[in-house]
Amino acid sequence: MSGNMNLTLKVWRQKNAADKGGFVTYKADDVSPDMSFLEMLDIVNERLVKKTEDPIHFDHDCREGICGACSLYINGRPHGPKQAITTCQLHMRSFSDGETITIEPWRAEAFPVIKDLAVDRTAFDRIQEAGGFISVNTGGVPDANEIPIPKVVADEAFNSATCIQCGACVAACKNASAALFVSAKISQLALLPQGQTERYRRVQAMVAQMDAEGFGSCTNTGACEVECPKGISLTNINRMRRDYFNAKFFKEEEIH
Amino acid sequence: MSSFTKAFSSTLGKKLIMSLTGLFLCLFLIVHLLGNLQLFKHDDGMAFNVYSHFMTHFPPIKIVSYLLYLSIVFHAVYALIITIRNSKARKVGYAVYKGSANSTWSSRNMGILGTILLIFIVVHMSNFWAEYHWGGLPFIKYETSLNNPEEVKVTKLPYNGNELVYSQYVDTQAGTEVVVAKDLNIIVMDLFKIWWYVVLYVIAMIAMGFHLYHGFQSGFQTLGFDHKKYKPVIDFLGLWVFSIIIPAVFAAMPLYVFFFK
Incomplete structure (x- = not known):
């Protein structure tokens, strides 16, 4: 078909976490510009399978930008050259015919490579488990709108809640800091009345877990905000700091 | 560990120390700049030398200088x-x-810029602070006529370490106000006549401009x-005052x- 592209892919191949890994070059010929990036990889994989070679492993699930499963560090940027989209929403028309595309996994000690381009992002789950929840007693269903919440506050909380845990913030950060993710998860609850009871316990527990997982320090470069497919803003990080310092320096820890 | 130690050993707390010390250094820059503007005066360094004595001997300023x-x-x-921890957080980099x-x-x-500034501070302090x-x-000795300032x-x-001390008095017989001070001004003038010192100082100020362009707002x-x-x-x-005006005037x-001169 006319208009199709011939590309060269430099893909990170690594058998398992213990393997050293390295780049392998593949030809991706006759790629339609209307394909998504993952569809292009599917085709490359089909060709590899036909040749009885091991297909390239990468994470994916919903393929419509809402699940946070897909990752890929493409040509030096997480989720590729476009902003505010995930890799599954990236189309091949964003590349040009004959281009060499380098595909790497997220790089962070807290995200060890499982195989090829798939990394273990359970560090995020453990941070969530440390405090990213509210405790609600069972009982009757409360009436809707029983607790008034100003529109701006609700909107801000929902903005924070759009985080899909993909890990692009960590991948983009030169320090591999998880500050944007952690702060979004803290903010979505800290902004709302239901999250107040555990607000200061939560921020301390989640930050402690973030540090224990071995993520770096945030140095406010702002790379995470630019690369986040959901546009989570740096304001969240500053909100986390306010809550954290407030908890550590000014809140009661015990009855005295 | 107490709550305080825990807070300061977290990734957020370590950055809090960077922020507080950094912003204090920014504040110092303003004072340092205003004082040093006296170098532009054509008074054989009288104002600057009196100021230098004041800054090294006034007790509250001394306390602040130790903080500095x-x-x-x-x-x-x-x-x-922080840099060591951050590089450990990503051992395998991107191609x-x-x-x-x-x-x-x-x-x-920030690390490279900060290293340039640290080297500069060591040179700068050994040139003037240690010398002083x-x-x-x-x-x-400045003898200003009381009738005609x-x-x-x-x-x-x-130099005569045993006999000369800073003094400021009015000589009524001669009708003059006398100031005797260490002549730091001449040290500054002599040093700034050496071209490669001038280059070093200008480079350091450019580095400071870039360092503070990120540093001030990040703090x-x-x-x-x-x-x-x-x-x-x-x-x-952060942009106009700390990364443009202050470094430019210093340079x-x-x-x-x-x-x-």
């Missing part, structure tokens, strides 16, 4: 600690990395200051001495 030395040390040491697509150059090179305290500086008689006195963010209403004010001050001092 501590700030420099803590800022540098914590920068190192292709496009940092310019998502962040400013300064924000990605222990260097055996020559003295200078425009008329000043300047006498250079060679406020680390403290948690962030609001639509005053974030633009902080960004404005103007050696250039002015080199070319016009």
Whole structure:
């Protein structure tokens, strides 16, 4: 078909976490510009399978930008050259015919490579488990709108809640800091009345877990905000700091 | 561990130390700049030498100066600690990395800029601060006529550690106000006549401009200051005052001495 592209892919191949890994070059010929990036990889994989070679492993699930499963560090940027989209929403028309595309996994000690381009992002789950929840007693269903919440506050909380845990913030950060993710998860609850009871316990527990997982320090470069497919803003990080310092320096820890 | 120690050993707390020390150093820059503007005066360094004595002998200023030395040390040491942890957080780097697509150059090179500044501070302090305290500086005597303040008689006195001390008095018989002070001014003038010192100072000020372009506003963010209403004010001050005006005026001092004095 006319208009199709011939590309060269430099893909990170690594058998398992213990393997050293390295780049392998593949030809991706006759790629339609209307394909998504993952569809292009599917085709490359089909060709590899036909040749009885091991297909390239990468994470994916919903393929419509809402699940946070897909990752890929493409040509030096997480989720590729476009902003505010995930890799599954990236189309091949964003590349040009004959281009060499380098595909790497997220790089962070807290995200060890499982195989090829798939990394273990359970560090995020453990941070969530440390405090990213509210405790609600069972009982009757409360009436809707029983607790008034100003529109701006609700909107801000929902903005924070759009985080899909993909890990692009960590991948983009030169320090591999998880500050944007952690702060979004803290903010979505800290902004709302239901999250107040555990607000200061939560921020301390989640930050402690973030540090224990071995993520770096945030140095406010702002790379995470630019690369986040959901546009989570740096304001969240500053909100986390306010809550954290407030908890550590000014809140009661015990009855005295 | 107490709550405080825990807080300061977290990734957020270590950055809090960077922020507090860094912003204190920014505040110091304003004072340092205003004082040093006296170098532009054509008074054989009288105002500057009197000021130098005041800054090294007035007790509250001395206390602040110890805070300043501590700030420099803590800022540098914590920068190192944080950088080591950050490089451990990503041991295998990217083959292709496009940092310019998502962040400013300064924000990605604070360590290099800071190292240039640390080297500069060591050179700068050994040139002037150490010289002033222990260097055996020559003295200078200014005799200002009480009738005509425009008329000043300047006498250079060679170094004499045992006899000469700073003094300021009115000589009623001669009708003059006399000031005897260590002549730091001449040390500054002599040094700024050496071209490669001038180059070093100008390079250091450019590095400081870039360091503070990221550092000033980042310091406020680390403290948690962030609001639509005053974030633009902080960004404005960080750009114009701390990364352009202050470094430019500092850099103007050696250039002015080199070319016009």
